[in-house]
Amino acid sequence: MSEEPLWVRYARQWGWRAYAIPVLAIITVWVLVDVFTSPASETDTGAAEPTPAETETSQPMAGPDPADTEPVEVPFTELPPGAPFAEQGAGTYRTVGTPGMVAGEGTEQVIRYVIEVEEGVDTASMGGDDALSAMIDATLSHPMGWTADPRFRFEHVAPDQDPTMRIQLTSVGTTHEICGNDLAMETSCYTSAGERVIINESRWVRGAAPFEGDLGSYRQYLINHEVGHGLGYYAHEPCGGEGELAPIMMQQTLSLNNDALAETDPNEVYRIDGQTCIYNPWPYPNLMP
Template identity: 40%
Template structure:
């Protein structure tokens, strides 16, 4: 049974009006009864209805500055996508393309630059001084171990058989930690057609140490080198030692080279091998023959390539005194006895 409050019945009976339909209770301006919940109109009073514009003016009116930002954002997005998808272009051998190089150059000066070695003054500095560099083995036992291995004969003419050995006491760092690699370096120098085999008068063949040899290329500590080669000239050098048929290669020079060769250690090593093997082939020291030309391989290039300077050093060595004339000639460093064809 529906129940109505007394106030409601009195109002209805006295006015004779019908009750407000439930659907009209929330219409603005309608009186709310005590049983009705609070409610807010979705359309605030006093707000005027604006007619929504259409077209470009309407977009601008409705969205303001955002309508201008949209095309810019679209363009930036497209550029990022293209930049990410485009592959890097490389020139030949994996080098940067010219455009990339130009762009990097335009960005500013390089962070790090090359520092080429200074040009060596072959006349006015003491080129016999040992260059600065890594440590080297100074004290050995005076005994050597032959590096196993052989090679085929290279060249034509009288065959000279040789072995390769390392003195006990030489640190592995002096020959790069690999005796076989050290031996291959020697083999490569003696098999070079610019070396003595290029004369067409001699051939070379490495043997394993059990076969008689004509000479042994021996990496030797400085103290043992001094005892075999002498030390009248107070600078490190290598030598040919006839009594033991050893090409004595001083560790100091093998590790650091010579000032006349600047920082070109591999060329100096080739010179040292060819010079001392030249003595095994009965060649004597020579001086610079023509000013400005490559020095003879039998010149004492470990000391320098200026005749005046080498002649001055030889004054204290009776075995070499007077061999090099003090005639003012200066050559350029050279590692091989045969000029390339």
């Protein structure tokens, strides 16, 4: 018997696969040739589709640069732009916050304070009553605050625990009634009648131009400055030197420049010397790195 041809034995051994394997090999070769010879624009690279901005310009978009715009000058008599505030409250107050914060040694003074909000003043835009209370507690217990002086101690107490100071967030109209309005601008005050720290809500909401939009620092300054009056620091203080941190008892709400403050009230302590300080919310800012 003659020997069978190789292709016959191959077909008998592999059956239908003898036909399928060559076909698959041909298809594979064809696909590879097509991929490597097709134009790049016709192949799928897996990259994301370009966005409209990428197709319109070859340069990436640049964010806003403050150097391209001049800062807005806000006169003494105007508040910075911002959220609305109450023009007139009811003149009565509600107690807010949770008593319990204690800070400082108190070798000479122990300030037992309550926190109150005038009825008609809505604290929702500033985080609510508890946020206001937490901000005041944190400021009065801060290591750079008044308790850095061992003479002072602060205790946040309930209304029935003989408070010696009331810190009150107050509408513009009521602030004017209590503090007076000798200056044609919005300010806060401390009054010994009832030992009250009157926080003008318009300033709490809008801040002050010298703080350059740093609302948190301004609120800390406002608390420390007015409480400072309550501790016995009745006089204001001038800027101590060009580029230095402003003293906490400087009227930083109005200006950081001695000349400007002297022009505002010639009877104050400010001298015409051209000195301008840097805003500072703390009585003892150099006690922390």
